[in-house]
Structures are given as C-alpha cells and as structure tokens.
Amino acid sequence: MLIRATRKLRINALLLGLGVLLVTLGFNVLLSVSTLNTLATDMVLSGYRSGAERLARDIERGMRFGKPLASFAGMDEMLAELGQSAAGIRRVTIIDARGSTLYEQPAQDSKADSTLPPGAASQTREGKDGPQGAIKTADGYRLSIPLSNKTPVGQLLVDIDGKPINAATEDFLRLSSLLLAAACLVAGLILAGRLGLLTGQRAVGTSLSGMTRMLLVIIGTSQLLYACGTLVLFDTFVKQAVRTKADILAEGTGRDFEYLIHKGVDIASLRGKDQALEQLLAANSELAGAQLLTPEGKSVASAGHVPDPALTVEKSLSTYWPSRFRQKQEVLRLQLAVQPQAITTRISALALDLGASLLISFLLLLELSKLLGLIAQRNLPPDAAANALGSSHHSLAVQALRAAGFVFFLGYDMGISFIPLLARQLYEPFMGLSRDVAIGLPISAEMVSAGFALLFSGGFSLRYGWRKVFAAGTLAAAVGLMMGGMANSLLLLILGRVATGFGFGLVLMAGQIGTLGKANAGAGLTSVFAGIFSGSICGSAAGAMLADHVSFQAVLATGACTILLALFTVMLGKEPAEAAAGSSGNAVCQGSGAQTAAQGHMFSGCMQLLHDPRMHMILWLVGIPAAMCLTGFLHYLLPLRLANAHVDQSDIGRIFMLYGLCFITAGPLLGKWIDRRKDKSLFLTLTGLLSGITLLIAATATNMAGAAAAVISLGLAQCLAAPASMICVLTLASAQTLGREKTASIYRGLERMGQVAGPVVFGIAVTVMAPASALLLMGGIVCALSLLFHLMWRLRTPAN
Structure with missing residues (x-):
C-alpha cells in the first residue's frame, strides 16, 4: 500500500513538474513569437505604406490642378499600377468622405466588403490597431491613407494579404514548438530519474525537497539556451523582413522610372533624379543608399552609399512595357542598399524585448515552482511534511498566501493594459459627461471600490477570518472580470470594475492580515508582496500578448x-492543527480588548486608535508622504517626463518593471532584516529618506540611467514601508486593544489618501514651478519629515 502511494506521489510530482515546464517555456515561446510578429509586420507594412503614400501625393497633386476626385482621369490605371507594384496587395480602393466607393482595383461585383461607413476607419483605429496604423481584417491588413484638398475629401484604402506577412512568424513558431517538445522530453526523463521512477528509489521526501531548485536549474537552462537560439533566428528573420521591404520599395520606385522611360524621357539627363533618390532614403531609414546603374555598371544617379554589397536589392528598368509584340529591354538598374545599422538596431531592440520576456518567464517559473513545492508538500507523509516545513523560513500559510497572491494578480492584471481602450470601444453618452471623463470612469470606480474594501476588510476578517475574506474577494473579482468579459455597454463595464476593485481590496488586506498573525511578520509580508508583484508583471505581459490575438472581452x-x-x-496553507487551535491562537495575538471589539459593530473601538498621536506621526510624517511619492512620481510625473524626452514606450515599460523587481528580489531580504531588528521605527525613517532621495535623483538626472536609479530607490523605500509601517502601528497600545485586523484596515485606508492626493499635488507643483525645482523642493520636504519623525518618535517612546 505504501509503495503504491509512493509511486502515485512520484507520478503526480512528475506531471506537475512537466506542467510547470510546459507553461513557462510555452509562455516564453509565445512572447518571443509575438515580438517577432510585431517587428516583421511593422517592417513589411511600412514598405506598402510608402508606396501608398506616394500614390496619395500624386492624387492630391492632381486635385490641386483641378481634377475632381469623383471623376479623376486615369485613376483606375493608377490604382492598378499600385496593385501590380508589389506582391501581396489584394485590392486598392478610393472612397469619398461619406464612405462611398469611387474606384476599386481589381473591381468586384459586390462593394460591401470594400466600402466603409462614414467614420468607420477612425472608429476601428480607436480599437485594436495593427503595426503602421493598419486595420486588422479577416484575411490581412488594411492601410488607410487620408486624401485632402484643403479639406478631407476621402481615403485611399489598400488591402494587403496577411499570409505572406505571417509566413515568417509561422516558420518561427514551428521551430520553437519543436524545441519545446524536445525540452519537455529531456526534462521529463531527468525529472523521472530524479524522482526515482526510473531507479526504483524508495525515499520520497529527499527528492521532493529539491524539486523547486531542480526545476529552476532545468527549465532556467532551457530558457537561456532557447533565448540564445532565438537571437540567431531573429537575425535571419529581420534581414528577411528588411529585404522584403526593400523589394517593395524597389518595385514601386522602379515603376515610376519605367513610366518616364516609356514616355521617352532620357533618365541620364533628367534633372531631379538624385533628389528623388534622396527623398526615398529620407523616408525609409532602413535604406543606406540608392543608385541608378547602366547595364555596364556605370552610375547615372546616386544618393547615400553602399555599406555592404551583399545587402542590396536590384530592379531592372525596361524600355517598353512587356507585351506580345515587344520584349523587355533593360536600359537601367535600380539598386537599393540596406542599412546594416538598421538591422543591428532592430536586433538590439529585439534582444531587450527578449530579455524582458525571459525575465517574465523566470518569474513565472519561480512562482509556479513554489506552488508545485507547496502541492507536493501537502501530499507528503506527516513526518516528512513537518521536516520540510521546519526547513522553510515561512509558515505554510505564508507560503500559500504568496502563491495565492501570485495566481490572483496573474489573472487580475491581464486587463490592466487595455481597460481604457475597451471603455473607448464601448463608449456611449453617459450621464451628460464628456467622452474623456466617461472613458476614465471604469478605473476611477475601481479605485473607489477598492478603497471601501480596504476599510471594511478588517471588520470582516475579525468576524469571519481572513481566509473567508480572501475567498470573498476572489469571487468578487472573478465576477467583476466576467462581467467585463460580457460587457456590451460602458455601464456594464463600470459595474464589473466596481466588483473587481472591491475584490482587489479584500484580497490585498486579507493577505496582509493573514501574514501579520505569524512569526517573522516582516519577512512574511515582503514575501507575499513579492508574489503579488510577480503575478502583476506576468499578468500584464500575458494580457497584452493575448489581446493581440483575441478580443479584450476574451x-x-x-x-x-x-x-x-x-x-x-x-x-493549501491550512495546517491540520489549525482548526483544533481555533480561536485560542487569535486570543493570544489580539488580546482581550480585541475580543471585546469583535462584539461591537465593525468600526467599534476605532476612535482610540485615531486619537493616538504616535499613529498620526507614522501616518503624516512617513506613510502619506511616501504614498504621495509613489503615485505622484511613479504613476504620474515619471511617464510624462520620459514621454517628453521621446523615450520609447517599451523602454518606459522596462523602467517600470524595475519597481516590481525590487519587491521580488530585495523585498524578502529587507523583510528578514526588519524581523531581526528590535527598533522598527528605523525602517520608517529609511522609507522617508529613500522616498525623498528618489525625487532628488529625478530632479538632478534626466537621462534613462537617472530614471532607473530613481525607480529603484522608490522601490526599496516601498519594500521597507510595506512591512515596517504595519509592524510599527501594531506595537501601539491602542492598536493592540483594537486588534490587528481593524488596525491594518484603518491604517491602510488612511494611507490611501496619500495615493489619491499624490498626482494632484505633483500636478499642482509642476504647474507652479519648473519640474526640476518642484522635485528638489518636495524631495527636501519628504527627507525633512522623515528626520522629524525619527526625532519625535525617539522622544515619545519610553526607554526600555
């Protein structure tokens, strides 16, 4: 019987380990495929857009010379020429300002597919855009080029087949899937041998205790090898995409010169040919040079230079259009030279994106490995489970809270990147509010709902226990997300975000309350926040990746x-002896006063805490200033400053990722340091000083390195603030009388005032004075307040 149970345990562990391997490597594969698809699509569509914009300029030039758009002579021939200039163009259409089709090549009987209703193009672009502003269609992409003659008169629509564009991505996906299958096979054999399924090993506890480390080594090594191979593949596919764009440009430009040759123009003596090539290079940064050559290789016109002869594209220019009666006769060759630096720049950007993807996959691997270890630990015999738990720094409940926080925020933050876009899609006149205000209502309602949940969560936890509060918050958030998934109106989306925000507040406070009742509360709190931020980073990345392929609601x-x-x-964190201990453990932690408070209403006994001057010292001298720095600087001022400095959005996202990484990497170490020190107020002083130093760094350093240093400093400050503020407040006599549940709820609710006021205060400050001066002033004030707190706390704390 024991042998059968042991074998079942090993098989379950093997299946769970393979599941972790498949999820993490698959996640990495999908992220890299999504990155490559965006790059290749953007590159190729930019070539098509260049040709379409050239045609649009010709049409607008004709309208300025008196040709009306509705009866433009030769329009059908011009559209047909654009369609023949590059493979992959399915249809070229001209519509007027009302959306009615005026011209179409190739013509079709039914014009329903190629006719857009008035304003449809702009409405679609407010939804999900493809690269180069292209509108995604069922079978490819549609480029929309506006046509103007002093006022908008219509649009040029170019429908492009998506199959050639997606071919490179599909090839890459097939290769990656083969690598993924091979990795699963090899890792499965290693795991089976390590667990004793192949060797007949009888000891189980030893094998399971090292499973997390083993998974990190096996899967982490696989991810690194995959990343190296992906960079090699990226180099090949980027060169292919650049050549494809150069081919499209060569076809379009070559046909322009062939048209002149057909009209009998001598290109060698044509004035302005060099300027035409220079304009081509200026409009396309991927090109380093362009020249017209005779069949003998003599240069007729040139612009730029040829850095690498191997990276060139040539197009033959013939004397006559091909027909049954006249054959092509080459008179010139158009040669376009690709810029190697453009390829290097693209590869460097891809390497950074791949590094971010690899980091996210490692976070996913780390948290799933911990969850796997937790599941395996629950299945161990009681004596082995006790030994495994004794070797851990955290209780079983804290480990489960970290894993649960990761899973919750993995799902919660999947929609964080597109909620305003979904609100814009569902917009309709709402209570007489302006469009911009109505679009912001879902997020505002979510934040207000979360604030109410923070206030009520303490009383709920005291009455029903933090686990039931966590479960209620999880169900509320799931219902809210499902309502958002089914939303067909802005009102339903707002109601969904209200439920989601309320669940967020309950879960966030339940996780902290459940940790505060355990030993080593500082390390436990930072561990839970590490899981929360890991889930948030992975969830936002997964949601953005899924939104590229399915609807926002899905x-x-x-x-x-x-x-x-x-x-x-x-x-999984419910220990067997916990139910037997029951309320006795709570009585020890909370004291008799907390039991008395539980008999009253939800906010009974709160006034004693609110009248405690030392609580207000923590709140007003450290808690609220640090919270204002978080939202006012990180979430409001920093994105604006980086955008004004023309920093790419991807680089801004990577800088923001540093904040979460501080909680994941430095947070647990700082939490252990807090637990070892008796004087917890020192860490509140450090919180204020680091928050002020953040603003001082941002004021004096305006480059990317300075922004990264400021974010890291702020992240370390919040790593200290999260556990130290709660632990310090709970040492107060009024808090011990009230109980940790209500105390935590009230303090976090009051601290949220700083988060709400942060963007407003920073916005007023940068309006009144220069941003650098405002940051210097506020940074100095925050540092001074933290030093004042340290002095006053020392004076009001009795010596032991």
Missing part, C-alpha cells in the same frame, strides 16, 4: 478563470 474572461485558482491555492 482576455478578461481568461483572467476570471485564472483568479478562481487562487481559492484552491490559499487552502
């Missing part, structure tokens, strides 16, 4: 299903 529904798994995860 992503929210996926997040709702993911969140429900947190219910199962948090129950």
Whole structure:
C-alpha cells in the first residue's frame, strides 16, 4: 500500500513538474513569437505604406490642378499600377468622405466588403490597431491613407494579404514548438530519474525537497539556451523582413522610372533624379543608399552609399512595357542598399524585448515552482511534511498566501493594459459627461471600490477570518472580470470594475492580515508582496500578448478563470492543527480588548486608535508622504517626463518593471532584516529618506540611467514601508486593544489618501514651478519629515 502511494506521489510530482515546464517555456515561446510578429509586420507594412503614400501625393497633386476626385482621369490605371507594384496587395480602393466607393482595383461585383461607413476607419483605429496604423481584417491588413484638398475629401484604402506577412512568424513558431517538445522530453526523463521512477528509489521526501531548485536549474537552462537560439533566428528573420521591404520599395520606385522611360524621357539627363533618390532614403531609414546603374555598371544617379554589397536589392528598368509584340529591354538598374545599422538596431531592440520576456518567464517559473513545492508538500507523509516545513523560513500559510497572491494578480492584471481602450470601444453618452471623463470612469470606480474594501476588510476578517475574506474577494473579482468579459455597454463595464476593485481590496488586506498573525511578520509580508508583484508583471505581459490575438472581452474572461485558482491555492496553507487551535491562537495575538471589539459593530473601538498621536506621526510624517511619492512620481510625473524626452514606450515599460523587481528580489531580504531588528521605527525613517532621495535623483538626472536609479530607490523605500509601517502601528497600545485586523484596515485606508492626493499635488507643483525645482523642493520636504519623525518618535517612546 505504501509503495503504491509512493509511486502515485512520484507520478503526480512528475506531471506537475512537466506542467510547470510546459507553461513557462510555452509562455516564453509565445512572447518571443509575438515580438517577432510585431517587428516583421511593422517592417513589411511600412514598405506598402510608402508606396501608398506616394500614390496619395500624386492624387492630391492632381486635385490641386483641378481634377475632381469623383471623376479623376486615369485613376483606375493608377490604382492598378499600385496593385501590380508589389506582391501581396489584394485590392486598392478610393472612397469619398461619406464612405462611398469611387474606384476599386481589381473591381468586384459586390462593394460591401470594400466600402466603409462614414467614420468607420477612425472608429476601428480607436480599437485594436495593427503595426503602421493598419486595420486588422479577416484575411490581412488594411492601410488607410487620408486624401485632402484643403479639406478631407476621402481615403485611399489598400488591402494587403496577411499570409505572406505571417509566413515568417509561422516558420518561427514551428521551430520553437519543436524545441519545446524536445525540452519537455529531456526534462521529463531527468525529472523521472530524479524522482526515482526510473531507479526504483524508495525515499520520497529527499527528492521532493529539491524539486523547486531542480526545476529552476532545468527549465532556467532551457530558457537561456532557447533565448540564445532565438537571437540567431531573429537575425535571419529581420534581414528577411528588411529585404522584403526593400523589394517593395524597389518595385514601386522602379515603376515610376519605367513610366518616364516609356514616355521617352532620357533618365541620364533628367534633372531631379538624385533628389528623388534622396527623398526615398529620407523616408525609409532602413535604406543606406540608392543608385541608378547602366547595364555596364556605370552610375547615372546616386544618393547615400553602399555599406555592404551583399545587402542590396536590384530592379531592372525596361524600355517598353512587356507585351506580345515587344520584349523587355533593360536600359537601367535600380539598386537599393540596406542599412546594416538598421538591422543591428532592430536586433538590439529585439534582444531587450527578449530579455524582458525571459525575465517574465523566470518569474513565472519561480512562482509556479513554489506552488508545485507547496502541492507536493501537502501530499507528503506527516513526518516528512513537518521536516520540510521546519526547513522553510515561512509558515505554510505564508507560503500559500504568496502563491495565492501570485495566481490572483496573474489573472487580475491581464486587463490592466487595455481597460481604457475597451471603455473607448464601448463608449456611449453617459450621464451628460464628456467622452474623456466617461472613458476614465471604469478605473476611477475601481479605485473607489477598492478603497471601501480596504476599510471594511478588517471588520470582516475579525468576524469571519481572513481566509473567508480572501475567498470573498476572489469571487468578487472573478465576477467583476466576467462581467467585463460580457460587457456590451460602458455601464456594464463600470459595474464589473466596481466588483473587481472591491475584490482587489479584500484580497490585498486579507493577505496582509493573514501574514501579520505569524512569526517573522516582516519577512512574511515582503514575501507575499513579492508574489503579488510577480503575478502583476506576468499578468500584464500575458494580457497584452493575448489581446493581440483575441478580443479584450476574451482576455478578461481568461483572467476570471485564472483568479478562481487562487481559492484552491490559499487552502493549501491550512495546517491540520489549525482548526483544533481555533480561536485560542487569535486570543493570544489580539488580546482581550480585541475580543471585546469583535462584539461591537465593525468600526467599534476605532476612535482610540485615531486619537493616538504616535499613529498620526507614522501616518503624516512617513506613510502619506511616501504614498504621495509613489503615485505622484511613479504613476504620474515619471511617464510624462520620459514621454517628453521621446523615450520609447517599451523602454518606459522596462523602467517600470524595475519597481516590481525590487519587491521580488530585495523585498524578502529587507523583510528578514526588519524581523531581526528590535527598533522598527528605523525602517520608517529609511522609507522617508529613500522616498525623498528618489525625487532628488529625478530632479538632478534626466537621462534613462537617472530614471532607473530613481525607480529603484522608490522601490526599496516601498519594500521597507510595506512591512515596517504595519509592524510599527501594531506595537501601539491602542492598536493592540483594537486588534490587528481593524488596525491594518484603518491604517491602510488612511494611507490611501496619500495615493489619491499624490498626482494632484505633483500636478499642482509642476504647474507652479519648473519640474526640476518642484522635485528638489518636495524631495527636501519628504527627507525633512522623515528626520522629524525619527526625532519625535525617539522622544515619545519610553526607554526600555
């Protein structure tokens, strides 16, 4: 019987390990495929757009010379020429300002597919855009070029076949899938041998205790090897995409010169030919040079230079159009030279994106490995489970809270990147509010709802226990995300975000309350926040990736299903002896005063805490200033400053990722340091000083390195603030009388005032004075307040 149970345990561990391997490597594959698809599509569509814009300029030039758009002589021939200039163009259409089709090549009987209703193009672009502003269609992309003659008169629509564009991505996906299957096979054999399935090893506890480290080594090594191979593949596919764009440009430009040759123009003596080539290079940064050559190789016109003869594209220019009666006769060759630096720049950008993808995959691997270890630990015999738990720095409940927080925020943050876009899609006149205000209502309603949940969560936890509060928050958030997934109006989306925000507040406070009742509360709190930020980073990346392929509503529904798994995860931390201990453990932690408070209403006994001057010292001298720095600088001022400095959005995202990484890497170490020190107020002083130093760094350093240093400093400050503020408040006599549940709820609710006021205060400050001066002034004030707190706390704390 024991042998059968042991074998079942090993098989389950093997299947769970392979599941972690498949999820993490698959996640990395999908992220890299999405990155490559965006790059290749953007590159190729830019070539098509260049040709379409050249035709649009010709049409606008004709309208300025008196040709009306509705009866433009030779329009059909011009559209047909554009369609023949590059492979992959399915249809070229001209519509007027009302959306009615005026010209179409190739013509079709039914014009329903090629006719857009008035304003449809702009409405579609407010939804999900493809690269180069292209509109995604069922079978490819549609480029829309506006046509103007002093006022907008219509649009040029170019429908492009998506199959040639996606061919490179599909090839890359097939190769990656083969690598993924091989990695699963090799890792499965290694795991089976390590667990004793191949060797007949009888000891189980030893094998499972090192499973997390083993998975990190095996899967982490696989991810690094995959990343190296992906960079090699990226180099090949980027060169292919650049050559494809050069081919498209060569076809379009070559046909322009062939048209002149057909009209009998001598290109060698044509004035302005060099300027035409220079304009071509100026409009396309991927080109380093262009020249017209005779069949003997003599240069007739040139612009730029040829850095690498191997990276050139040539197009033959013939004397006559091909027909049955006249054959082509080459008179010139158009040669376009690709810029190697453009390829290097693209590869460097891809390497940074791949590094971010690899980091996200490692975070996913780390948290899933911890969850796997938790599941395996629950299946161990009692004596082996006790030994495994004794070797851990955290209790079983804290480990489960970290894993549950990761799973919850993995689903919760899947929609964080597109909620305003979804609101814009669903917009309709709402309560007489302006369009911009109405679009912001879902997020505002979510934040207000979360604030109410923070206030009520303490009383709920005291009455029903933090696990039931966590479960209620999980269900509320899942219902809210599902409502968002089914939303067909702005009102339903707002209601969904209200439910989601309320669930967010309950889960966030339940996780902290459940940790504060354990030993080593500082390390426990930072561990839980590390899991939360890992889930947030992975969830936002997964949601953005899924939104490229499915609808926004489908992503929210996926997040709702993911969140429900947190219910199962948090129950893994329920220790067998916990139910027997019951309320006696709570009585020890909370004291008799807390039991008395529980008999009253939800906010009974709160006034004693609110009248405690030392609580207000923590709140007003450190808590609120640090919270204002978080939202006012990180979420409001920093994105604006980086955008004004023309920093790419991807680089801004990577800088923001540093904040979460501080919680994941430095947070647990700082939490252990807090637990070892008796004087917790020192860490609140450090919180204020680091928050002020953040603003001082941002004021004096305006480059990317300075922004990164400021974010890291702020991240370290918040790593200290999260556990130290709660632990310091709980040492107050009024807090011990009230109980940790209500105390935590009230303090976090009051601290949220700083988060709400942060953007407003920073906005007023940069309006009144220069941003650098405002940051210097506020940074100095925050540092001074932290030093004042340190002095006053020392004076009001009795010596022991």
